[in-house]
Amino acid sequence: MEEADILITGCTILPMSSKMTIQDGVIAVKDNKIVFVGKRSSAGNIHAEKKIDARGKVALPGLVNCHTHVAMTLFRGIAEDKPLNVWLRRHIWPLEAKLKKEDAYAGALLGCLEMLKNGITCFADMYFCEDMVAKAVSESGLRAVLAEGIIEAGNKTKGEQMLSKSIEFAKKFYGNTNGRIYVMLAPHAAYSCSPELLQKIRENASKLEIGVHIHLAESAEMFKELEANYGCSEVEFLDKIGFFEGHTLAAHCINLSDMDRRILAGRGVNVVYVPVSNMKLGLGIARIKELIELGVNVAMGTDSPASNNVLDMFETMKFGTLLQKLAYMNPEVLPAYETLKMATVNGAKALGLERSIGTLETGKKADVILVDFSKPNLKPLHDVYANIIYACHGGDVDTVVVDGKILMEQRQLNTLNERAVIEKAERHAANLLPRKP
């Protein structure tokens, strides 16, 4: 008789290593790893202290959110229906200037709570006060790839200081919290950092053997500005200065030429598709089908609640596939299974974690979610992938396991105190932004 810590039985399993599904499946977890995934009939006799009867539920790898700024959860609902420039300059930046460490922590905790409840088990974040995000990740039990943001904006000294801080953060948190925290360096964008700084960032990332997380080709306006300065596209510019020589996580990628797409493919850049935020800010459509055809690894992200306004990858997946069907006027583009891959396997790969997470396979870290398929919106069940992508919502997630720990069971949280997290966020939001009467 084998020994495990957690035994999940009776569910339909979507391992995401292939399109095959497992009916009446069993997942066994020992320490922080998956030690068995398969049919109940081939599971043998596994003993475990903790058993989860998952009949009527669907197990899938925890969802991977590859682009967010989680502390900005505090800003949800400010500055709505505004152009990007006004949104940034008149609302977001002045607020960020006032943001204290404790505010960032309160926002990050609320964001982690929301992600956990929505079945997101791993996320990539770039922002200021990233040590506060690390604290929230540590307490929530989630997995994350964190980076202290670097924005030069014409001020060389500031750029250097931020790079130092970003490196310091990376060194401090590398392999922290039982290996649940990973790090990157994160220049804000090609237009807000000088070529020299961008090159230094890449050099340091290479030295530390970590990746780089950047906003790329998000805004047509900024794109034109950069083109005027450098005489080429954002992608061409970054390629010329050697920025793509190493692991790169590039969010948005809306304004790309065919040449840009080929460069991204050639350099193995990981693209993060951010459909909700791109639509909400009226920025355009990233043409994902073409990227996939060129062999680019495309993952998905929510962006922050300031431009989304939720941290729900189920919603992002539905928006993401529907937007591609619209872009190509073809409902066959980006079918349900391919979309779910973007939020699991491809997400893991985009973060350089494909050997640890992204699928449900023996030996992988135990990041598992159970979706409650007894809900009326998931009935009847003709196609499990279609129900996940087109009919499911974060609120349908029942159980969340990360790194072998049960963080949520039957929607009850084990690590975070929901009421306390919400009250803390409300207090800090009220201080930062007093409500109009």
Next chain:
Amino acid sequence: MEEADILITGCTILPMSSKMTIQDGVIAVKDNKIVFVGKRSSAGNIHAEKKIDARGKVALPGLVNCHTHVAMTLFRGIAEDKPLNVWLRRHIWPLEAKLKKEDAYAGALLGCLEMLKNGITCFADMYFCEDMVAKAVSESGLRAVLAEGIIEAGNKTKGEQMLSKSIEFAKKFYGNTNGRIYVMLAPHAAYSCSPELLQKIRENASKLEIGVHIHLAESAEMFKELEANYGCSEVEFLDKIGFFEGHTLAAHCINLSDMDRRILAGRGVNVVYVPVSNMKLGLGIARIKELIELGVNVAMGTDSPASNNVLDMFETMKFGTLLQKLAYMNPEVLPAYETLKMATVNGAKALGLERSIGTLETGKKADVILVDFSKPNLKPLHDVYANIIYACHGGDVDTVVVDGKILMEQRQLNTLNERAVIEKAERHAANLLPRKP
């Protein structure tokens, strides 16, 4: 001391008669009507048998879903990621040919259950076996505008028979179920009915003093076919034959010329914007901003779960506004409040029910929903309309009142037995579409 049946207290109220919100509000319901809406401080002493403590909740008019085929809830998840033609001809139509009355009833019940749980209190439906939909509406306690569909498709006798059936249905159900069921006639589309039949439908609708519900300018392909036959656009054709002379509910309206838009405005046609289904089938974007600027009343609809795949107007509102921001590359287009109007006031008007529902005002029928704003995705609260449109989901609805009856309270249903409805739907779906092993 005044007497009421239900007294809802302590909530923030969005009456939707203007953008003004009421803090610490009171709603009193007597019989099936609202008898008071206002601040607690001006409510006086109202006595009621049933009191609902709604602190931390937001009250808004029940959402109005202006286009669906609710029996098709049974088809959720079949034939995914397929072109419209294949979807219809190979999957939907063969299934519909096998559909029995009891199947339609099972599907309609599941759809009503889902809508109720998502805060949709009134919907417009067109399909076959519409008497079964009426039965489901009657049992669920919802409000609906129902129409037996008419599709000629080259068969004149069939067209006449369907018209007769549609008229018979309208006469039978007119003012049925305590006034909660209203009726229309529903020709499928301009391309699937002859001009003579369309004219007869309008004449009969006028005689019965009811409206007409039709699919309009949904598919570019069908549009071209019609243009080749009649030498003009769908809208011009319908206008020429006098089809718009009376109340019209026109779903989709994607492929419109400027002239078409002016005709719709001039004739007072009510447009139903169906963003999720239009994106999913890769059909294009209805340009809503231009319609609104011409003074057209624009409502919103989910379409059926076969092409959406959920009956959630919160999701439809988010898709709807984000798609317009994208279409015009401008985040200021269709702000949150205007979007909520489309799913409440404009929806009521589109169904000819603006004197009964659509706002929370004294004298209106009591169709009220309470949204639970204690959820983490609705925190912090900087902008109540933004949280409703961009961060809310059907699952956040806590309480639903229709026609003065509490149909759901703290997510517990009073009229429908959730488990029985789901099991019935599953049985009928399995009979109709045996699952592959």
